[in-house]
Structure formats: C-alpha cells, structure tokens
Amino acid sequence: MKKSKRRIFLHFHNYEILKLYSGDLRDKDKLLRHSLLLTKYALLVSHDPLLIQPKFFFETPYFNEYMKKIRALVSAGLIDYTGSQPIIFEIEEKQNQYRNHELFHQYNNELNVENSRVELRKLRFIPRQESSSLAIKNDWIKDISSESGAMYNSLINDGASGCLPEKLVYEIVDAPLRLKGEAFILDNVNKVLSRELIGSQKLNANILINKAFILSYLNEFNAMILVDTPLFALDCGLNTPDHLDKIVSVNDFRRYLNSLSLRNVIDDSLSWSRIVQLREMPEFINIVGFYFSNTNNYSALLINDDWSYNFGDAKGERLFDEVIKHIKVVSLKLRKYFDFSGFPDEANYITLANKDWISKQKNRNNSERNKVEFYIFESGASMSKNTIEVKGDVTGSNFMQDSNHSSQSLVNSKELDLNDLLSIVTIFKEQLNKLEVSNDLRKEVEAEIGTLEVQIQSPKPKMVIIGESIKTIRNICEGATGSILASEFLLKLTPFLALIP
Structure with a gap:
C-alpha cells in the first residue's frame, strides 16, 4: 500500500465495465443500491474526494438518480470529475466516437447535455493530461505483439476453429486505425472486423480494453478502484501482485469491519453526513490504516480478542454516539498489535495531525525541559526507528521523517510559552459556539477554559x-467528530500536553 493519499476512482459506474461483468443494465434499482453501498466504502477508505467521469450522465442508466442520492456529498465537496475541459463537456467528440453505437442518441439528446452541465457545475473539475484512447491503443499493440500477451495467445490458439484466418488477424492488429476515431470499445472493434471475436478472444480483448482504460486514470491520479464487490468482481485483470496497490477488496474490507462489529451499522444505519464524520475521525482513520497495513493477516491478529458490541435498539443520535464510543475502544485495542520493539518503555502513543506517533519525554532537567522525541510510524505496521527531536514550541512545526535513523531538531528560542497557550485558548473560546457537542459539554469546556485563563495569568x-x-x-x-474547529484545536494542544509534567 502506498503511503500517499488514497483517492478512489468510481469505475463501477462505467457502462462497458458493467457489461463486461454481465450486469443487467435494465435492473436500475439493483445497480443503484449497489453503487450507493460502494460509495460508502469508497469514502471510508479514501482521503481525497471521489472521482467520476462526465460520461456516466449519458451512459449509466441510474446515474441521475444516484447523483440525487449523494447530494450531501456533492455539497461537502467530496465528488470531483475529470475530463479534457471543464463544464463544456466535449460532446461533439463523444457524438463522433459513438456515431454508430446504441449510445449515440444519449449523447445527441439536448436535455441530457444540459442536465450534465448543470450537475457538473456543482463539482470540482480536475483536468486530464492523458488520453484513455491512446493508452488502450498502446496496450492493444503491445499485447498482440508479445508472446506472453493474452490476445496474442488467443489469436494463435482459437479453441473453436483452430488458427484464425490471416486476414482477420491483420484486421485485429490494425483495429486501432480501423476505428477511425470511434470509441475504443469492444462493440466498435467487432464492427470493423470481418468476423466478430468470440470465446477467449472476446473476453481477453474486453479485459485488455477496460484494464488499459482504468489504468490510464489510476496512474494519472494515483488512484485506486474498488473490486471484489457484492455483485461483481470489477477488477478488469488488476487483481494481480503487480497491481495490488491499485485495488481495494470491498468484500474483504467489509469482513474486517464485521469482525470489529462495525459492518452492519455502516451498511444499514448511517447517513451520508455520519459516514463523512467517521471518515474524518482520527480513531477510525487508525482502524482503516490498520487494515491496509495488515491486509493479509488481520484475521490472525484479531482472533484472540473480543470485538463484539451490542448497539441494542439505539437509533439516530444515540446510535451514532454508541458507534463513536465503540470505535474509540476498537482503536485503543488495536494498539496492542503495533510493534513497539526498539522503543523506550516510557514511550506514549499519541495521534497528531491524523498521523500516529510515539512520543517520549526527554530527561526533564532545566536544560532539556522542552525536549521531546517523536517517532513516526504507520498504523499497524512495524514502527520506524527514525526520530524527530523537537525543542520549545512545536505548534505548527513541519514534522519530517528521516530515513537514516538520524534526528532533526526544530529549535525555538522559547520554553513552554503560556502566552502562546493563552492565545490558542482565547481564539478557541471565541468560536466555542461552533463546537459540535451538547450544551452541557460546551459549558464544561467553558469552565475549563476559565480555569486555564486564571492559572495562565497567575x-x-x-x-x-x-x-x-x-x-x-x-x-x-x-468526541466532536467531524468538527474542523475541534480538530484544529486538538492539533495545537497536543504539543503542550507533551511538555506539561
């Protein structure tokens, strides 16, 4: 798993991919339910907004209804779209690409065109630099030219009728040129051949086309796709050792959450706003990080613990409160599976800026009063012995990881500056009405802020x-999950906690 941010490309809306996996495109309700479930999991495992294509508005029969269902995500800025140009969708190009295809009337429908433009204006545009058609063409030629290629082997070894006629082989090799600008999809390829591809030829060609199409997006945007879903595999040949960093198994991730007693409540009971809150919760981020760091052995690690939790008949706010409580317990329990080898016994676990750290207070004599060591590690993975040494006020410091077991000193001339703490608390107090907690808890925070003010000024x-x-x-x-105010305040408080006796 790459350590960079995860972005999910929602390829499961793609018309050709659904056809490849024998999806019944007439059963719009079933496909809609499936896509909404996958969107939940795409949100939970990703860091960046989800990525869609404008073509879904024209080709995917349930997509307009889908967009209505995820309105909350659109409003939250969690859906991006990509293309060669914004808003003014390259409609003429698509009309040319599908000029002899059943989808032409969808691209030639003015109502569809206007609707797509209205919806796209609500989303953030991410420009494409690469071409899917060119990527498919290159992979097509490469596969047919290589003795290890699936298409090469199926051309030579046609189980139905022996070797293919030489004319047809040349037609297949020249298919990219014979398409003359039409979309590089299986239906169009078959139309430029004197005989349609059948059997393994048809399957291999379809997988090759869709695999190249997907990879062109995943490579350009450093993205991943969801595979092994409740309805379809959807991996398009990417479920191989050299592409494991580009796929997420939905069924496996659901099994993982089920072992932690979280799957059912996520599947059936949480609104989009609650899913987004979970996604931003540090403890849930730890749970997801643990999965990606232990994809192959999490079952063996978790088997000796009891992760059950009875949510009873809790609903609404009460249910979500129970979910939060359980997630915090799970996150704490998962820490026992972190490898603490090589770290001092007195090290403490903290979460800072959505990353996991081990902090160790240095010798507390006057000269080293403010010195703290931070050890970076990935959730669930063996922790690095790399260290960061921080002196003075660490608020806003740029923590950096060194790969040579050396340390970096971020030096500040101040000791633990209570005036800085007072400034942070004062700003927080002025915005306290925005804190997403109950009135009783808000009053408790006010009281503690009052105590801090008295003590700091004493x-x-x-x-x-x-x-x-x-x-x-x-x-x-x-406990104020999803609150930007709370997250920022926690980030600023953490270094002070490390320095206070």
Whole structure:
C-alpha cells in the first residue's frame, strides 16, 4: 500500500465495465443500491474526494438518480470529475466516437447535455493530461505483439476453429486505425472486423480494453478502484501482485469491519453526513490504516480478542454516539498489535495531525525541559526507528521523517510559552459556539477554559492544573467528530500536553 493519499476512482459506474461483468443494465434499482453501498466504502477508505467521469450522465442508466442520492456529498465537496475541459463537456467528440453505437442518441439528446452541465457545475473539475484512447491503443499493440500477451495467445490458439484466418488477424492488429476515431470499445472493434471475436478472444480483448482504460486514470491520479464487490468482481485483470496497490477488496474490507462489529451499522444505519464524520475521525482513520497495513493477516491478529458490541435498539443520535464510543475502544485495542520493539518503555502513543506517533519525554532537567522525541510510524505496521527531536514550541512545526535513523531538531528560542497557550485558548473560546457537542459539554469546556485563563495569568501557575484542564478539553473535543474547529484545536494542544509534567 502506498503511503500517499488514497483517492478512489468510481469505475463501477462505467457502462462497458458493467457489461463486461454481465450486469443487467435494465435492473436500475439493483445497480443503484449497489453503487450507493460502494460509495460508502469508497469514502471510508479514501482521503481525497471521489472521482467520476462526465460520461456516466449519458451512459449509466441510474446515474441521475444516484447523483440525487449523494447530494450531501456533492455539497461537502467530496465528488470531483475529470475530463479534457471543464463544464463544456466535449460532446461533439463523444457524438463522433459513438456515431454508430446504441449510445449515440444519449449523447445527441439536448436535455441530457444540459442536465450534465448543470450537475457538473456543482463539482470540482480536475483536468486530464492523458488520453484513455491512446493508452488502450498502446496496450492493444503491445499485447498482440508479445508472446506472453493474452490476445496474442488467443489469436494463435482459437479453441473453436483452430488458427484464425490471416486476414482477420491483420484486421485485429490494425483495429486501432480501423476505428477511425470511434470509441475504443469492444462493440466498435467487432464492427470493423470481418468476423466478430468470440470465446477467449472476446473476453481477453474486453479485459485488455477496460484494464488499459482504468489504468490510464489510476496512474494519472494515483488512484485506486474498488473490486471484489457484492455483485461483481470489477477488477478488469488488476487483481494481480503487480497491481495490488491499485485495488481495494470491498468484500474483504467489509469482513474486517464485521469482525470489529462495525459492518452492519455502516451498511444499514448511517447517513451520508455520519459516514463523512467517521471518515474524518482520527480513531477510525487508525482502524482503516490498520487494515491496509495488515491486509493479509488481520484475521490472525484479531482472533484472540473480543470485538463484539451490542448497539441494542439505539437509533439516530444515540446510535451514532454508541458507534463513536465503540470505535474509540476498537482503536485503543488495536494498539496492542503495533510493534513497539526498539522503543523506550516510557514511550506514549499519541495521534497528531491524523498521523500516529510515539512520543517520549526527554530527561526533564532545566536544560532539556522542552525536549521531546517523536517517532513516526504507520498504523499497524512495524514502527520506524527514525526520530524527530523537537525543542520549545512545536505548534505548527513541519514534522519530517528521516530515513537514516538520524534526528532533526526544530529549535525555538522559547520554553513552554503560556502566552502562546493563552492565545490558542482565547481564539478557541471565541468560536466555542461552533463546537459540535451538547450544551452541557460546551459549558464544561467553558469552565475549563476559565480555569486555564486564571492559572495562565497567575503569578505562580500550577502546571498540573493546567495539564488536567487541557486533558479534559481534549477528551471533549475528541468526541466532536467531524468538527474542523475541534480538530484544529486538538492539533495545537497536543504539543503542550507533551511538555506539561
């Protein structure tokens, strides 16, 4: 699994891919339910907004209804689209590509064109630099020219009628040129051949085309796709060792969440807004990170623990509160599976800026009062022995990982500056009405802020009291999932907690 951000390309809406896997395009309700479920999991495993193509508006029979169902995600800026140009969809090019295809009337429908433009204006545009058609053409030629290529072998070894006629072989080799600008899809390829591809030829050609199409997007946007879904495999030949970093098995990830007693509530009971809140919750990010770091052995790791949780008849807010509570417990329990070898016994686990760290307080004499070591590691993976040494105020510092077991000193001339802490608390206090917690908890935060203000401005501030107040505020903010205000405040508080006795 790559350590860069995960973006999911929603290829499961693609007309040709659904046809490849024998999807009944007439059963729009079934496909819609399936796509909504996959969208939930795409959100939960990704960091960036999800990526779609404008062509879905024209080719996918349920897509307009789908967009209505995910309106909340569109409003939250979690759906991007990509193409060669924004808004003004290259409709004339598509009309030419599908001029002899059953989809032509969809691209020639003015109502469809206007509807797609209205919907696309609501989304963020990510320009494409590459060409899917060119990628398919290159892979087609490469596969047919290689003795290890699936198309090469099926051309030579046609089980139905022995070797293919030489004329047909040349037609297949020249298919990219014979298409004359039409879309590079199986239906159009068959139309330029004197005999349609059958059997393994047809299957291999279809997989080759769709695999090249998908890879052109995944490589350009460093994205992944969902495969092994409840209805279809959808991997298009990418479920191989050299492409495992580009796929996520939905069924396997659901099994993982099921073992943690989270699958059913995610599948059936959480709204889009709640799914988005989970996605941004540090503890849930840890749970997802653990899965990607232990895809092959999470079952063996989890088998000796009890992960069950009874949500009872809880609904609405109460149910979500129970989900949050359970997720925090799960995240804590998963820490026992992190490899702490090579780290000092007194190290502490913290989460900072949605990353996992181990912090160790250095010798607390006067000269090293503010020195803290941070060890970076990936959730669930063996932790690196790389260290970062921080002196003074670490708020806003650029933590960097070094690969040679050396340390980086981020030096600040100040010691633990209570004026900085007071400034952070004051700004937070002014925006407290935006904190997404109950009134009782908000009042508790106000009281603790009052305590902090008194102590910080006292001639002899009691650091223990300051530390306890910060911890109380931190605990409340951690429950305010999805709150940008709380997340920012937690990020600023964490370094102070590391420096307070």
